[in-house]
Amino acid sequence: MSDKHVDEVSGVETTGHVWDGIRELNNPLPRWWLWTFYATIIWAIGYMVLYPAIPMISGATKGVLGYSSRQEVAENLADAKAAQGTFVEQIAATPVEEIEANPELLQFAMAGGAAAFKVNCIQCHGSGAQGSEGYPNLNDDDWLWGGSIDEVYQTITHGIRDPQDDDARFSEMPAFGEMLEPEQIREVAAYVISLSGTPSDAALVEPGKVVFEENCASCHGETAQGDKDFGAPNLADAIWLYEGDEAGVAAQVRQPQHGVMPAWGARLGDTTVKQLAVFVHSLGGGQ
Amino acid sequence: MNTHTRQNEVAAEDIERLDADPVNAAWKRKPLYEARKKIFPKRASGRFRQFKWLVMIITLGIYYITPWLRWDRGPFAPDQAVLVDLANRRFYFFFIEIWPQEFFFVAGLLVMAGFGLFLITSAVGRAWCGYTCPQTVWVDLYLVVERAIEGDRNARMKLESAPWTFDKVWKRVSKHAIWLLIGVATGGAWIFYFADAPTLLHNFFVGNAPAVAYMTVGILTATTYLFGGLMREQVCTYMCPWPRIQAAMLDENSLVVTYNDWRGEPRGKHAKKAAAQGVSLGDCVDCNACVAVCPMGIDIRDGQQLECITCALCIDACDGVMDKLGRDRGLIAYATLADYEQNMAIATGGGTHAIDPEKVRDPDGHFHDKVKHFDWKVIFRLRTMVYMTVWAVIGLALLVALLSRDRLELNVLHDRNPQYVLQSNGDIQNGFTVKLLNMIPEPRVIFLSIEGLPGATMTAPGVNQPAGTSLAISVEPDRLREIKLHVTQPKEYIEGAVAKFRLVAEDKSSTERDVYVANFNAPEAR
Numbered sequence: 001m002s003d004k005h006v007d008e009v010s011g012v013e014t015t016g017h018v019w020d021g022i023r024e025l026n027n028p029l030p031r032w033w034l035w036t037f038y039a040t041i042i043w044a045i046g047y048m049v050l051y052p053a054i055p056m057i058s059g060a061t062k063g064v065l066g067y068s069s070r071q072e073v074a075e076n077l078a079d080a081k082a083a084q085g086t087f088v089e090q091i092a093a094t095p096v097e098e099i100e101a102n103p104e105l106l107q108f109a110m111a112g113g114a115a116a117f118k119v120n121c122i123q124c125h126g127s128g129a130q131g132s133e134g135y136p137n138l139n140d141d142d143w144l145w146g147g148s149i150d151e152v153y154q155t156i157t158h159g160i161r162d163p164q165d166d167d168a169r170f171s172e173m174p175a176f177g178e179m180l181e182p183e184q185i186r187e188v189a190a191y192v193i194s195l196s197g198t199p200s201d202a203a204l205v206e207p208g209k210v211v212f213e214e215n216c217a218s219c220h221g222e223t224a225q226g227d228k229d230f231g232a233p234n235l236a237d238a239i240w241l242y243e244g245d246e247a248g249v250a251a252q253v254r255q256p257q258h259g260v261m262p263a264w265g266a267r268l269g270d271t272t273v274k275q276l277a278v279f280v281h282s283l284g285g286g287q
Numbered sequence: 288m289n290t291h292t293r294q295n296e297v298a299a300e301d302i303e304r305l306d307a308d309p310v311n312a313a314w315k316r317k318p319l320y321e322a323r324k325k326i327f328p329k330r331a332s333g334r335f336r337q338f339k340w341l342v343m344i345i346t347l348g349i350y351y352i353t354p355w356l357r358w359d360r361g362p363f364a365p366d367q368a369v370l371v372d373l374a375n376r377r378f379y380f381f382f383i384e385i386w387p388q389e390f391f392f393v394a395g396l397l398v399m400a401g402f403g404l405f406l407i408t409s410a411v412g413r414a415w416c417g418y419t420c421p422q423t424v425w426v427d428l429y430l431v432v433e434r435a436i437e438g439d440r441n442a443r444m445k446l447e448s449a450p451w452t453f454d455k456v457w458k459r460v461s462k463h464a465i466w467l468l469i470g471v472a473t474g475g476a477w478i479f480y481f482a483d484a485p486t487l488l489h490n491f492f493v494g495n496a497p498a499v500a501y502m503t504v505g506i507l508t509a510t511t512y513l514f515g516g517l518m519r520e521q522v523c524t525y526m527c528p529w530p531r532i533q534a535a536m537l538d539e540n541s542l543v544v545t546y547n548d549w550r551g552e553p554r555g556k557h558a559k560k561a562a563a564q565g566v567s568l569g570d571c572v573d574c575n576a577c578v579a580v581c582p583m584g585i586d587i588r589d590g591q592q593l594e595c596i597t598c599a600l601c602i603d604a605c606d607g608v609m610d611k612l613g614r615d616r617g618l619i620a621y622a623t624l625a626d627y628e629q630n631m632a633i634a635t636g637g638g639t640h641a642i643d644p645e646k647v648r649d650p651d652g653h654f655h656d657k658v659k660h661f662d663w664k665v666i667f668r669l670r671t672m673v674y675m676t677v678w679a680v681i682g683l684a685l686l687v688a689l690l691s692r693d694r695l696e697l698n699v700l701h702d703r704n705p706q707y708v709l710q711s712n713g714d715i716q717n718g719f720t721v722k723l724l725n726m727i728p729e730p731r732v733i734f735l736s737i738e739g740l741p742g743a744t745m746t747a748p749g750v751n752q753p754a755g756t757s758l759a760i761s762v763e764p765d766r767l768r769e770i771k772l773h774v775t776q777p778k779e780y781i782e783g784a785v786a787k788f789r790l791v792a793e794d795k796s797s798t799e800r801d802v803y804v805a806n807f808n809a810p811e812a813r
Contacts, residue, residue: 009316106749128704139708139718197713237711282748284708284716284773 084108088271096153096274106278113279116272120264129283133242134259140285142239145169146228147287153277157265160231165263171230176215177254184211189250195224195236200246325447326520326584328430329440329576333603342418343427351472354479358382363764364728371481377765383689384765386726395685399678406674408536410666411621412543416529416596422522423596425473425515426582429466436462440579466516467508474507520583523596530593538624540665544597545622546577546588549634550654552642554588569644570618576608577601577619587619615654617661626659633657695733696724697792697801706808713778715809721747721772723792725762732761733792735772740788740807742780747772774807781809 005014007025014023029037047053051063081088087108091099099105117129124135131137136144145155155169162168176185184207190200191208212224219232226234233241241259242252265273280286356368358381365372370379378385378393385392407414416423436458437443449455478500479487490496491504514522523530537543551571555561558568571588578586580600585592587601605619633655634642647658654660702718710716725731736757737743744754747770752758754775762768776786786807793800 100749103749126704128702130705130708137705137708139705139716140710142711234711238709238713239711282771284718285710286748 091271091274094274096277097149099274099278100149100281109275109278110282112272113275113277116268116276117279120268121276124261129280134257136241136259137239138280138285139283140239141287142234142237142285143228143287144226144231144233144241147281147285149277149281149286151228152280152286153274155261156273156276156280157263157270159263160261161258162260162263165266168263169231171219171232172258173219173232173252173256175255180211180215180253185250185253186246188212188216188253189246192224192235192249193244193246196238196244198244323521324584326582327440327443327447328582328584328600329579329604330434331580331600331603333606335599335603339418339427339598339600343424346419346421346424347428351476354476354484360384360728361764363730365483367483369480370483373481384726384728386724389692392685392689395681395688399681399685402674402678402681405536406671406678408533409538409541409674410671412537412541413530413533413595413597416523416533417544417598420596422514422527423582423598425469425511426519428469429515429519430582432465432469433462436465463512463516466512470508470511470515471504473511474504477507478503520594523583524594530596538670539628540623540625540668540670542621542623542661542665543591544587544595544599544602544619545624545627546590546619547617547622547627547630548588549627549630549642550644550647551588551618552644567643567645569642570609570612570614572608572612574608576604580604621661623665626662626665629657629659693799693801694726695731695792695794695799695801696722696726697735697790697803698722698724699790699803699805701806701808707810709810710775714775715778715781715807716773716775717807719772719774719790719805721770721790723760723762723768723770725764725766725768728764730761730764731794731796732759733794734759736791736793737774738789738791740774740776740780740786743774743776743788743807745772745774776807776809784809784811 005016005023006012007014007023010025012025012027015026017024048061049063050065051067052060053063054061087105090102090105091109094102094105099109117125118127121129125131125138126135129138136142141147143151145151145160158165158167158169160169161172180188187204187208188211189208190204191212193200194205194208212220213222216224219227219230220235221227221232224235226232240248242248242257264276268276353369354367357366358368358379359366360379364384365379367379368381370377372379376387383392404415433443437446446455446458475491478491478496482500487496487500491500518526548569548571551569553561553566553568554571554573555568556572556574561568577588578584578601580603581587582598582600583594583596585594587595599621602619602621606616609616609618630647631642632638634644634647636643636646647655649655698721700720700722702720706717708716708718721735723733723735725733734757737745738756744756745758746752746754747758747760750758750760750770760768760770786809787804788807790803790805791800792802
C-alpha cells in the first residue's frame with residue numbers, strides 16, 4: 001500500500017485494514033515470542049533427526065537414536081524383571097518350606113503371592129480367601145489335603161481331581177444313595193451332625209453310628225476325624241464344606257459333590273506357585 | 288443571525304461552561320502498554336544500606352551454609368543437620384525428625400510465617416520486601432556484580448548507550464557470566480537440602496547425580512539469572528501478589544518509608560531567590576538523590592505507591608544530602624500516616640493553605656514541639672499485639688506438641704475380609720494388620736500384647752514365637768514394621784458379635800507405650 005497510515009497515539013504503523021473506524025496496529029511480533037518460535041523449529045528439526053518422525057509407506061523414519069516405544073516397553077519390563085531378579089532366582093532355588101525363614105524372601109513372596117492370588121484364586125476362594133459353600137476357606141485350620149506349606153504347595157501345583165494332571169490329588173466318595181436305604185442315610189446324617197455337638201434326633205444317632213462304622217469309617221476314620229491322604233473331611237469339627245445340617249449331610253451322602261481345582265504348576269510356573277503357597281500358608285490356618 | 292433571534296433568548300456567551308471532564312477524554316488516553324525503562328540504581332550508603340548488607344550476609348549465609356552443617360544422630364540416621372529426605376519420607380531439622388504424618392508441624396510453621404508476615408507488615412510495612420525477600424537479596428547481589436564491573440549509575444548509563452566496542456562486550460560478557468555462576472551456585476545450594484551434601488557435590492561434578500538434581504540446578508539457574516539479572520523490579524511490580532495484599536495489612540500506625548513533605552515542600556535549590564519573592568522553601572533541594580538510588584526507579588516524593596518495596600535506600604540517600612547541608616535528617620524517614628497527617632496539619636494550617644515549612648519550626652530553627660517524630664513505641668499497639676499473641680500461641684502449641692509427641696506408634700487395621708474365621712474346634716480367629724512405628728534412630732524391641740479379651744492368644748507369621756498374649760517384635764531404627772496378627776479366642780469366651788479389646792505396644796526400656804482399641808468380631812449368636 002502506498003499510503004502508510006500511522007496511529008497517532010502509539011506512533012505505530014497500521015495494517016491499513018479498517019473496521020468501523022478501528023484500525024489494526026502493525027506491531028512486530030514480540031521478540032521473546034519470535035525467539036521461542038525459532039527455538040521450537042530448531043527443536044522440531046532435532047527431534048525429527050533423532051526420533052521416528054516422518055511416516056513412510058511402511059512404518060516411519062527410524063531416527064538416529066533408534067528409539068521405539070515398543071522397545072521402551074520391553075526395556076521397562078526387563079528392568080522390572082531385573083529388579084525382582086535375585087529374589088525370583090532365590091525363590092526358585094529355595095525349597096518352599098524354607099522361604100518363611102528368610103524375612104526378605106518372605107516379604108517378597110507374600111507380596112507376589114497376594115498379587116497372584118487376586119488374579120488366579122479369588123474367583124473360587126473369594127477375595128479374602130474366605131471360600132464359600134463347596135470352596136474351602138483358606139484362613140482356617142481345617143485342611144482337606146493338609147495345611148503344611150509343603151502340602152499346600154503340592155495342592156496348588158497339581159490341583160484337585162484335575163483330569164489333565166496325573167499327579168492331581170484324587171478321591172471320590174461313592175454315592176451311597178444306591179447302597180443305603182433312605183432310612184439309613186437319615187440315621188447316619190443325624191449321627192454325623194451329632195459329632196460336632198449339634199443337637200440331633202437321639203433315636204437316629206444310635207443306629208446311625210452303626211451305619212457309619214460299617215460304611216464311612218474306612219475313609220473318614222473311626223472317630224470321623226477325616227484322612228488327609230484321601231481328602232476325606234474331618235466330620236467332627238465345626239467346619240463344613242457343604243451345608244452343615246442334617247439335610248445337607250444326607251444329600252452329600254446320597255449323591256456327593258466333589259470340588260475340582262485346576263493344576264496351577266504348569267500355568268503359573270514354580271516360583272509363582274511357591275509364592276502362592278507362602279501367602280496361603282500365612283493366612284492364619286497354616287500348619 | 289439576528290433574524291432568527293427571538294425574544295427572551297440569551298446570547299451564546301452567556302451560557303455557562305460546566306466544569307466537566309470526561310474520564311477518558313481523548314487527550315488523556317495513553318497506550319495500555321508501556322515499554323520498560325531501564326533502571327540504573329546508584330550505590331547508596333548509610334544506616335539502612337549497612338543493615339541491608341548485614342541482612343544479605345545473614346540470609347545468603349543461612350541459605351548456602353545450612354546444608355553443610357552436620358548433626359550426629361548415631362549410626363542409623365543421616366548426619367546432615369537439615370535434610371529433606373524425600374526418598375525415605377523423613378525431614379530432619381537438627382534434633383527434630385519429622386515423619387510424613389507429622390507434617391502438621393511444617394503446616395504450623397507456615398501458619399506462623401504467615402502471622403509473622405502480618406505482624407511485621409502492620410508494624411514496619413513491607414520490611415519483608417525491602418530486606419529479606421530472595422528477589423530483593425539476589426537483585427542486590429547482582430547489582431554488586433554489575434557495579435563492580437561496569438561502575439556506578441552514570442558509568443552504567445554511559446555504557447548502555449555506548450556503541451559495542453571491545454570494552455563493552457568484555458564487560459557485558461563477564462557480568463553475565465558471573466551472574467550465571469551465581470545462578471548455578473543458587474540452584475546448586477538448593478539441591479543439597481535434599482541429599483547428603485558432600486556426597487551429592489562429588490556426584491554432581493563427576494556426573495553421577497540424579498537427573499532431577501541437574502534439572503533443578505538448571506531451572507533455578509535460569510530463574511535466578513532471569514529474575515535477579517534481567518527482570519528485577521518487574522517481578523515485584525507485575526508478578527508478585529504481595530504488593531497487592533499489603534494494603535490490607537497497613538494501617539495509619541504502620542511505619543512506612545515516607546517523604547515528609549510537611550518539611551520538604553516547596554522544594555527548590557535557590558532559597559535566597561525564593562525568599563526575595565516572599566516564599567520560604569522547604570528542606571528538599573530537589574537533588575533527585577532519592578530517585579537515583581531507588582532499585583524500583585520510583586520517586587518516593589510522590590507518596591506511598593505499589594512499586595515501593597520500602598528498602599529505605601532513599602532514606603540513606605536523603606540523609607546524606609541533609610548531612611551535607613547541615614539540616615536535620617529524616618526528610619525521608621520511617622513514619623506513620625497518623626504522625627504524617629498531624630505534621631501536615633501543622634504545616635498547612637489545618638489544610639487552609641499550601642505547605643509552609645516555617646510553621647513546623649520554632650524561630651530558632653528547631654522543630655516545633657507539636658511535630659511528631661519517629662517513635663518505636665508505635666509498634667506496640669493492639670493490632671500488633673494480637674498478631675504477636677496468635678503467633679506465640681501457635682508457636683507454644685507446636686513446641687508442646689513437639690516435646691510430647693510419641694516416638695512409638697501403633698496402627699491396627701482389622702481384616703475387612705474375612706471379618707472372622709471359624710476354626711475347626713469352634714474357636715474364632717480375627718486377622719489384623721499391625722504397623723509398629725519405631726520413630727527413633729535406634730533399633731528397638733517392642734512388646735505387643737493384648738488386654739481385655741479373655742482367653743485370647745495371638746500369633747504372627749514371620750515372628751517365630753509361640754501363641755500367647757504377648758509378642759516381642761524387633762523393629763529396625765527409624766522404620767515401620769508391618770506384621771500380620773492372628774488373634775484367636777476360644778469359643779467358650781465368645782459373648783457377642785463384637786468385643787472391644789486393647790492392643791498395647793510397649794518399649795520396656797523407655798516405658799513408652801501406645802494403645803489401640805480394636806474390635807474382635809465373631810458370628811452372631813445362633
